[in-house]
Amino acid sequence: MSLKKENFNYSIAIVDDEKESLYTYSLIVKQSGISDITLFEDARELPLVLKERSFSLILLDLSMPYLSGFELLKFLTVEYPEIPVIIITAIKEIDTAVECIKMGASDYLVKPVEPNKLLSSIKNTLEMNRLREEIIGLKYRLIEDKLENEEYFSEIITVNQKMRGLFKYIEVISKTEQPVLITGETGTGKELVARAIHKISGKKGDFVAINVAGLDDNMFSDTLFGHKKGAFTGAISNREGLIAKAKGGTLFLDEIGDLTEPSQLKLLRVLQEKIYYPIGSDIPKISDTRIIVATNQNIQEMVKKGSFRKDLFFRLKAHHVHLPPLRERKDDIPVLLDHFIKEAAISLGKKPPKYPEELLILLSNYTFPGNIRELKMLVYDAVTRCSSNVLSLEIFKDIIDIGSALDNEFKSEIVKFYIQMRFPDKLPTLREMEDLLVKEAMRRAQGNQGIAASMLGITRQALNKRLKSNRASLK
Incomplete structure (x- = not known):
């Protein structure tokens, strides 16, 4: 089992007075993809080092000379509560395990520990700690009502509070290595959001974008993974794929809902194993690329219908950003x-x-499908x-052409209205209904007769005639 290299920046401290245990545990952790490991044979050294640097996780033995694991655990939970601690000890007593968990230990493992069990515990602990930090970070940003990276959102023009709330969420998730699913109608700015996530992440690699709509399985594999010379007819030289080009950076896959089933499975394997095979090669390559995907389709409905893999959907939805359409902002x-x-x-x-003031009225009454x-x-x-x-x-x-643009939506609303409405015993006359429609159109058009006439599908002269008739009837 491996940690799948979800984060190459993890740092682990191992504290044990037995050299053999230090060597064994460090070897297991290194094989998992984490290379930043610090060994402490003397427990008294750890508090001194923590004054200068921090760790993502501490593996701690209990039975040690000079400073016991119990004493060190008490110290860590008080002074450094943000650092998770896994106890690894030969003590098999249940009371001892319960006491350590109550004190703040994330897990309690009894020696000898199987490599897979140790790696599973490390992975789960790091993941839980990451989620905790994200929640704390999100709460902080929501309370503070300010952005730390305002400049990275400069391409997204907005004063909308819902969008500002999304920006705060984006700041929190950008620092993680997890995939991001961006949904929203066409033209809402999904790629701009993906670029903002990349910039905030601080990744040194490039941002590489590709629209996967229309790519069959072979084209998808060649585009993402590349190929070796001679892999197929026409492969006259080696070609690196987009994952390699985005090494240490971000790969943005747009229109992910159009992927074929075989391509979905290949993408899932990359996300799970962090490795891929160029076409024609049996030597795996490691991927440290952050994957961000986007779609304008209802991906959850596709999962229900079976046209999109459920396991891939949940893997991609580690973080989800849904962009509202312009008509909602x-x-x-x-x-x-x-x-x-x-x-x-x-x-x-x-x-x-x-521009004339009427233009804003006109635009605010348009649904903007694009x-x-x-x-x-x-x-x-x-x-x-x-x-x-x-x-x-x-x-x-x-x-x-507001009248045409609103036609389908208006018909849909009429159907809803007809189904839900309970008519009084005395039906309103056509003239009364017409008056209501005219008043509503004038309200939406803020008094602009030209725009109101467009909504009603009549000429401005016809609307003016009706308005004069209404005024005359009120006298």
Whole structure:
């Protein structure tokens, strides 16, 4: 059994007065992929070293001269409670084990300890401690209401509080080695989030991104794992895959929901074993690459239907970031509009044009199926076509066509309304229902008749006629 090299930065201290035990345990830990190991034959040395450095985990014997393991455990739980301790001892008494666990030990193992049992205990202890630190870190950030890495989110334009909450969560998970699943509709900024995670992680390797949609199993294997010369027809030289290119960094796989079943299994093995085989090679290569995946599909529904592996889903969902669509963060529309206008103007060598106030009303009533990416394209097109210092509202109206865009959603709402509504004994007249629709459209359009008319699917003149008729009937 191995620790699968989930973190190459772990450091372990082993405290035992028996040289043979120190050598044996250090050899087992080294074979697992952790090389930062410090041995203490004299227990009195550990407190002195802890003043200068810390450890991810301490393996501690109980029966030692000068300073017993009991005394050292008491000291550690008081002075360094953040460092987990595993007791390894020849004492088989249950009372002793219970006392050590009560004092704060993470586990109690009796000598001689089987290598697999020791590695399993170390792995579980490190994982539990990692989760505890993440929870503490997340609570701290939520309470403090501030970001430690504000600059790494500069590409994600937002003033939305839900997004700010996601940023705090992202800061906590970025330092771990666990996979991250990013979900959200198309155009919500999933790759920008993946890049932010990479930057905050402090990884020295590159950020490598690939869209896996459309890759069959052979293409997926060749793209990620690479191949050896002569592995297949056309393989005239060795080719390293993206995992190798992202060594020590982050590999971002977009559209993960489109992976074939064989490719899903291969990705699962990489995540579990941290090794992979280039095509045509029987020599495994070690991967220290952080995997981040994204999809705009409902991955949980795919798992239920059997089109996506459940074990892979749970492995990828170690951390999950779900990005809300633009229609759920409409307070971001004004800042995004300003940003894209300036960005487009600079790219075209123009002075940034202004925009009519009605434009914000128009945009806030649009569902944006393409989300932020769609808004960007709309703005770029409008700035390109702008020949004055004010953007044309008609350009946006022509493209958006609110009446058409809301049609399907509106029909769906009508069905829900019909099912849920309990009509009174006296039915409302068509005129009364029409008045209600007109009032609601005017409310949503903030009094703008042109936009309200678009919502209702009538001309502005027809709406104006109805409004005048309503006013006349009230007199």
